[in-house]
Structures are given as C-alpha cells and as structure tokens.
Amino acid sequence: HTGTESGGTLPDKGTGCILARPSPPLRTRCPCRLQVMLLGDSGVGKTCLLTRFKDGAFLSGTFIATVGIDFRNKVVAVDGVKVKLQIWDTAGQERFRSVTHAYYRDAQALLLLYDITSKLSFDNIRAWLTEIHEYAQKDVVIMLLGNKADVSGERAVRTEDGASLAREYGVPFLETSAKTGMNVELAFLAVARWVTGPPAGAGGTRAPPGLTRSCRPPQGAQAASGAAGGAAPLPHP
Amino acid sequence: MAADVHKKKGWEVPNGSLAPGDGQHAERAESPTPGLAQGTEPGAGQEGAMFVHTRSYEDLTSPEEGGAAARSPPEGPGEPPAPPQPSSMEQISKDFSELSTQLTGRALGEEGPLEAAPAAARRDSLLPAKEDEDVTMDAWRLRRKHVFVLSEAGKPVYSRYGSEEALSSTMGVMMALVAWSPLPGSPVVFVRRSPLVLVAVARTRQSEQEIAHELLYIYYQILSLLTWTQLNHIFQQKQNYDLRRLLAGSERITDNLLDLMAHDPSFLMGAVRCLPLAASVRDAVSTSLQQAKAKSLVFSILLSGNQLVSLVRKKDQFLHPIDLHLLFNLISSSSSFREGEAWTPICLPKFNSSGFFHAHISYLEQEMDLCLLLVSTDREDFFTVSDCKRRFQERLRRRGVQHALQDALRTPFYSVAQVGIPDLRHFIYKSKSSGLFTSPEIEAPYVREEEKERLLGLYQYLHSRAHNSSRPLKNIYFTGPRENLLAWVTSAFELYICYSPLGTKAGAISAVNKLMKWIRREEERLFILTPQTY
Numbered sequence: 001h002t003g004t005e006s007g008g009t010l011p012d013k014g015t016g017c018i019l020a021r022p023s024p025p026l027r028t029r030c031p032c033r034l035q036v037m038l039l040g041d042s043g044v045g046k047t048c049l050l051t052r053f054k055d056g057a058f059l060s061g062t063f064i065a066t067v068g069i070d071f072r073n074k075v076v077a078v079d080g081v082k083v084k085l086q087i088w089d090t091a092g093q094e095r096f097r098s099v100t101h102a103y104y105r106d107a108q109a110l111l112l113l114y115d116i117t118s119k120l121s122f123d124n125i126r127a128w129l130t131e132i133h134e135y136a137q138k139d140v141v142i143m144l145l146g147n148k149a150d151v152s153g154e155r156a157v158r159t160e161d162g163a164s165l166a167r168e169y170g171v172p173f174l175e176t177s178a179k180t181g182m183n184v185e186l187a188f189l190a191v192a193r194w195v196t197g198p199p200a201g202a203g204g205t206r207a208p209p210g211l212t213r214s215c216r217p218p219q220g221a222q223a224a225s226g227a228a229g230g231a232a233p234l235p236h237p
Numbered sequence: 238m239a240a241d242v243h244k245k246k247g248w249e250v251p252n253g254s255l256a257p258g259d260g261q262h263a264e265r266a267e268s269p270t271p272g273l274a275q276g277t278e279p280g281a282g283q284e285g286a287m288f289v290h291t292r293s294y295e296d297l298t299s300p301e302e303g304g305a306a307a308r309s310p311p312e313g314p315g316e317p318p319a320p321p322q323p324s325s326m327e328q329i330s331k332d333f334s335e336l337s338t339q340l341t342g343r344a345l346g347e348e349g350p351l352e353a354a355p356a357a358a359r360r361d362s363l364l365p366a367k368e369d370e371d372v373t374m375d376a377w378r379l380r381r382k383h384v385f386v387l388s389e390a391g392k393p394v395y396s397r398y399g400s401e402e403a404l405s406s407t408m409g410v411m412m413a414l415v416a417w418s419p420l421p422g423s424p425v426v427f428v429r430r431s432p433l434v435l436v437a438v439a440r441t442r443q444s445e446q447e448i449a450h451e452l453l454y455i456y457y458q459i460l461s462l463l464t465w466t467q468l469n470h471i472f473q474q475k476q477n478y479d480l481r482r483l484l485a486g487s488e489r490i491t492d493n494l495l496d497l498m499a500h501d502p503s504f505l506m507g508a509v510r511c512l513p514l515a516a517s518v519r520d521a522v523s524t525s526l527q528q529a530k531a532k533s534l535v536f537s538i539l540l541s542g543n544q545l546v547s548l549v550r551k552k553d554q555f556l557h558p559i560d561l562h563l564l565f566n567l568i569s570s571s572s573s574f575r576e577g578e579a580w581t582p583i584c585l586p587k588f589n590s591s592g593f594f595h596a597h598i599s600y601l602e603q604e605m606d607l608c609l610l611l612v613s614t615d616r617e618d619f620f621t622v623s624d625c626k627r628r629f630q631e632r633l634r635r636r637g638v639q640h641a642l643q644d645a646l647r648t649p650f651y652s653v654a655q656v657g658i659p660d661l662r663h664f665i666y667k668s669k670s671s672g673l674f675t676s677p678e679i680e681a682p683y684v685r686e687e688e689k690e691r692l693l694g695l696y697q698y699l700h701s702r703a704h705n706s707s708r709p710l711k712n713i714y715f716t717g718p719r720e721n722l723l724a725w726v727t728s729a730f731e732l733y734i735c736y737s738p739l740g741t742k743a744g745a746i747s748a749v750n751k752l753m754k755w756i757r758r759e760e761e762r763l764f765i766l767t768p769q770t771y
Binding site for chain 1 (some may be wrong): 462482572578616619623
C-alpha cells in the first residue's frame with residue numbers, strides 16, 4: 001500500500017500545529033487491540049488529555065498527580081474498523097519510573113507530551129526519548145505532543161521548536177489542548193491508524209474487525225526503522 | 238526490590254495468630270463481662286485474627302526493629318499490666334462507682350482550648366490555598382496544627398501549610414530547636430526517625446504522645462512511597478539530598494492523611510472499622526475474593542469509604558492495621574482511581590519496610606463506592622491481577638449478592654438509635670484481638686464539622702489519659718458542660734461512650750451493660766468474625 005492514503009486523511013489544521021505526514025505503516029497489526037502509553041513529565045497534562053479523549057471532558061481544578069500507572073480502554077473506529085485502544089496513563093514522577101519501564105515494551109504506540117508553557121518539560125523530551133529507546137519496542141510508534149496550546153499567553157516553547165525536535169527524531173508532532181479538545185482525538189486516532197494500517201482491500205470493502213487483518217508485520221519492516229536513532233519507526237518525511 | 242513474601246525468612250509474626258487456644262471460643266458469653274479473656278470479647282475473630290496484633294498506639298511509638306529509630310520519640314512502656322479482672326456486673330458497677338478517675342470538663346480547662354479550637358477550625362476554611370499561603374501572615378500562625386518534615390541536614394521535605402521554599406528559614410530555626418529537647422507541655426513535638434525529623438506545632442488538646450503518634454503515621458506514609466531501605470540509601474549517598482524531588486506529587490496524600498487523622502477515629506484506635514453487612518453477604522464476598530486468587534497475590538481487600546468490607550490474605554501473612562490505614566488513605570486521597578485500573582508500587586512499612594508490593598486499585602462500578610485493592614508481589618503481574626478482578630466480579634454476580642451489597646452501601650453507617658439507649662449519643666468499641674472497631678454515625682448535636690472534631694477531640698483526650706505511659710487508667714468518667722463520657726479499657730476491649738450531660742453515672746453504667754449486649758448480638762454484622770485466607 002501507499003502511505004498517502006492514511007496520511008492524507010490527517011488534516012493539517014490551522015491551529016499552529018505541524019503534523020508530520022505519516023508514512024506507510026510499517027507494521028500491520030491486529031486491529032482488535034492496540035496498546036498506547038502516555039509519557040512525559042509530571043503535570044504536562046497526560047491524564048487530562050486522556051480524559052478529554054475518553055470522556056470528552058476537561059478536568060479543571062487542582063492538579064491531581066496520577067499514582068503509578070493507570071489502565072483504561074476505549075474502542076474507536078478507524079476507517080470503519082473497530083480498534084480497542086488500551087491506554088496506559090503514567091505518573092510523570094521519578095519514583096514511578098520502574099513500574100512504567102516494566103510496561104513500556106507492551107506498548108505499540110507512545111504519546112510523548114510536554115507542556116508548551118514549561119521549557120523544562122520540553123527540555124526533558126530528549127531524556128524521555130533516550131529512555132524510550134532503552135525500554136520500548138524497537139518499532140514502537142511515537143508521537144510528540146505539545147499540550148496546553150490554549151494557554152498562549154504563557155507559551156514558553158515555540159511551535160517551531162517542537163516541530164524541529166520532532167523532525168530531528170523523525171516523529172510526528174502536534175500541538176494539543178486538553179482544555180479545548182484541539183487535536184486530542186486526532187492524536188489518538190493517528191496512532192491507531194498508523195498501527196492498524198490503511199483499510200484492507202483497495203476495493204473499499206472493509207474487513208470485519210479482528211478477522212481478516214494480518215497481525216504479522218510485513219517483511220522488511222525492520223529495515224526502515226533504525227533511522228532517527230531507532231527512536232521512531234517512521235522514516236523522515 | 239519486590240517484597241517477596243515467599244522468600245522472606247526473617248519476618249515473624251510474634252502475635253500474628255491471637256486467637257485464644259482451643260476451647261475458649263465455646264465461651265462466647267451472652268453478656269460480656271470485663272473478665273473476658275482476649276479473643277472472646279465481642280468482635281473477636283472466631284478463626285484467628287486478620288491483622289498483626291497491635292496494642293493500640295503503644296505499638297507505634299515503640300522503637301523500630303532494624304534500627305529505623307536512631308532516637309525514638311516519647312515512648313509508651315507498652316500495655317499496662319492488666320490487673321485481675323472482675324467478672325460480674327456487680328463488680329463492674331462497683332468499679333465504676335469507686336471510679337479512680339473522675340474528670341470534669343472544668344478541671345480539664347474545657348472553657349479554654351476547647352472553645353478556641355472550633356474558632357480556629359472555622360478560620361481554616363477561610364484560609365488561602367497551600368501554595369499561596371504567606372508564611373509571614375498571622376493566618377498561617379493560626380493554623381491548628383502545623384506539620385513539617387525535614388531531613389537531618391535541615392532540608393525541607395514536607396510542610397502542611399505554605400510552600401517549603403518559603404519556610405526554609407523556619408526549617409533552619411527548627412533544626413536549632415531539634416538540638417534542644419522540647420520543654421514538657423510545649424506545643425512543639427519532635428519525632429526523629431533518622432534520616433528524617435518530623436515536627437508538629439499543635440494548638441489542639443492532644444497529648445504529646447498522640448501528636449508523636451500522628452507524626453509517625455506521616456513517617457510511615459513517606460516510607461510507603463519510598464521504602465525504608467531506599468530512604469536510607471539516598472541519605473547515605475548524599476546527606477543534603479532534596480527529598481522533595483522523589484516525593485513530588487505525594488503532598489496531597491500526606492495532607493489527606495493529616496485531615497483524615499483529625500476526623501476518623503480509626504487512627505486513634507489503631508484499628509479498622511468494618512462496613513455493617515449481613516454475615517451471609519460478607520461471606521459470599523469473601524469467598525468470591527478468595528477464589529479469584531493468583532500466585533503473586535498476598536492481600537485482596539474490598540473497602541468502601543474508609544470501612545473494610547472484606548479482607549482475604551495469603552496464609553501466614555498478616556496485615557498491620559497501620560499498613561491498611563495507609564492504603565485507605567492512599568485511596569481516599571485521590572479521585573484518579575475512580576476510573577480505569579491503577580497499578581502502583583507501594584511499601585507496607587509495618588509488613589516489610591524494605592520492599593515494594595504492587596497494588597492494583599480499581600472501583601467495581603463507578604457509581605458504587607466500592608474499591609478493590611489487590612496487593613501483589615510481582616511488578617510484572619498487572620494483567621494477571623487485573624484478571625483476578627474480572628473473576629471476582631463474575632463470582633459476585635453468580636452468587637447474586639450484588640444487590641445486597643448495594644443496599645448495604647446505601648447505609649454505610651448505623652444510627653446510635655438502633656441500640657435503644659435514649660441518653661446514648663455515640664460510642665467507639667474496639668475488639669483488641671481482632672483489631673476491629675465499631676462506631677455509629679456521628680449524629681446531632683454533633684452536626685457541624687467543628688462539633689464532630691470536638692467530639693473526636695474528647696475521645697482523643699480520654700484515650701490519651703487511658704493510655705498515658707506513666708499513669709494509665711482503666712476507667713474514666715468525664716463530665717462536661719455539653720456531654721458526659723465514659724472510657725473503659727480492659728485487656729480484651731476498649732469502650733468509649735458519649736451520652737447526654739443530664740445522664741447520671743448509674744445510667745451510664747447500665748448503658749454500658751446494654752450496649753455490650755447489643756454489640757454481642759450484632760457482632761456478625763459489625764465485625765469480620767471469620768477471616769479468610771487463599
């Protein structure tokens with residue numbers, strides 16, 4: 001298949017975000033299940049992003065630190081195919097690192113967040129990517145998200161900086177807002193789409209969920225990863 | 238660093254099984270008398286205890302094993318030697334009429350600090366949020382109880398009110414204070430548990446011993462996040478380490494623990510309260526829990542609010558009430574467990590302060606206040622343990638006890654009116670051998686928050702007098718302007734009752750008798766008499 005099909009469906013909205021165009025999926029997976037993990041410093045809005053995606057609500061009020069890791073399910077439809085997203089929300093604090101590490105390898109997709117109002121959370125992204133390289137699957141799909149895009153008055157990280165870091169590592173990038181919902185669904189659906197691959201059958205007939213789609217990665221998939229320091233399976237756009 | 242219970246050899250439960258020897262169970266008297274041997278009082282387990290035995294809070298203040306306490310806080314000498322117990326009701330009456338200790342509110346100085354306390358509590362609610370709080374302002378000084386934790390090098394670790402940064406000079410002053418020994422009767426209490434120093438500045442009526450007891454809970458709370466081993470290792474490596482980095486995000490848990498200790502008698506009693514539930518329903522729940530086991534599971538705990546519904550444990554492994562309180566606090570301190578399934582490392586410091594368990598925490602149904610806690614030894618076992626939850630729920634459904642459980646959750650507390658003693662306003666009864674206690678809902682006239690706190694304050698006062706390390710008391714009769722209280726501590730149970738200020742001492746004695754009969758009658762519903770193991 002060609003990649004433009006799935007990549008082309010992701011809108012490049014005029015919200016100040018730059019979306020790296022996804023390339024063809026390197027692994028076609030069983031569409032029935034996909035494990036996604038949210039990573040990033042404490043307080044960047046991982047739980048809020050998940051709550052926005054799952055329940056369409058914004059957790060206002062005081063910050064409540066996630067304890068350990070938190071497992072939730074959501075079924076989404078990608079190109080008419082049902083995908084069960086199993087989402088790991090993680091605590092950003094250092095003392096929970098060991099439990100997070102234990103579940104890295106199960107994740108097929110990682111959403112790596114920073115807070116656009118916190119330079120520190122952005123600077124720590126490189127450290128996160130090093131850690132991902134160490135613990136996650138080699139062909140894991142990574143997406144960089146600059147959250148809290150609605151708080152433009154306190155912006156400390158320029159959109160260009162986020163985009164150029166993402167380019168450097170060859171990962172797609174979006175700016176999101178859990179508060180307004182901007183790009184939240186898009187981010188989750190995008191990783192779902194990359195991992196599940198484009199709809200089977202060019203003729204337009206959709207495969208019933210969990211039945212006909214191959215769970216095996218196509219031959220040669222490994223050759224393409226390795227680029228960008230192995231941190232991302234996607235070649236440079 | 239898994240707390241591997243399978244390999245642990247050095248760990249012992251000296252008092253783990255406190256059930257009295259065979260034969261004694263048969264003697265569960267209709268009407269309990271103070272002559273009851275431990276293990277036959279109302280609420281005592283029929284097949285052994287669930288918890289490691291704890292002698293109320295003396296246990297907390299006794300020196301840590303393994304050198305955790307470089308210098309221990311004020312210590313109780315342990316259980317006062319129990320004098321020979323009278324065995325008949327006449328004897329009880331005689332005992333109370335010759336009460337060694339009769340206290341009055343006036344003698345206690347009730348008009349003073351007691352009146353001041355609610356005013357301070359009211360002020361609390363108007364005070365600004367933690368971070369915004371200006372530590373130079375009077376409002377900050379007016380807080381009822383300040384709690385600080387610092388390292389021995391004087392680095393701030395935790396402050397209940399105001400940010401630690403703003404307080405760093407205060408911390409310095411406090412380090413100077415640590416060098417002195419605090420003056421008797423001073424409102425400043427220090428507990429030193431190397432490498433940490435815990436300080437409370439209190440304007441409450443608690444005894445120094447009790448404040449030290451609360452500080453130790455805070456210490457255990459910190460251990461539950463880090464383990465004793467890690468904490469010590471860190472400070473051995475770097476004496477002036479800033480521990481806040483590792484504790485980030487846990488301030489809410491510690492704040493919640495301090496608030497909980499001001500409201501929930503569980504901490505004072507060093508015991509656990511059960512959700513009132515028909516024995517058949519509880520048994521069905523326990524059996525379902527027991528059947529949904531996995532190799533790595535050590536404890537399966539079902540709780541509602543801060544009340545225990547059921548606890549199933551691995552054979553020969555006993556939970557300590559303090560550890561359970563820390564688990565309760567963790568759950569009540571965060572709304573993030575309401576959805577999804579959480580998996581977190583947790584150290585149960587009284588069980589094993591050197592390793593982490595991994596706890597699976599989830600609510601059974603979102604609308605129901607029923608939280609399931611599965612404690613595993615294996616960090617990698619999330620999916621296995623998650624499957625235990627699914628199996629447990631399936632079994633609950635199959636047994637058809639969900640409705641009964643839901644009904645019980647609708648009335649998580651019983652009314653004191655059920656006891657049928659007109660002047661009785663409230664009571665706390667603790668069975669020492671099971672480590673469980675029961676207490677009705679706090680009702681009128683203790684409606685406002687500060688009134689409830691005042692009542693708990695009175696219980697705290699009686700408790701501290703009863704357990705005073707230099708002069709413990711068995712019976713206390715307290716008359717105050719707004720209520721009378723009576724405390725009765727035996728080797729088998731502790732009872733605190735609060736009744737109308739118009740009631741007489743004779744009335745109180747007959748109330749105790751009636752109440753004990755009622756508790757015996759209701760014990761199946763109020764306690765867990767047959768704890769299960771996997």
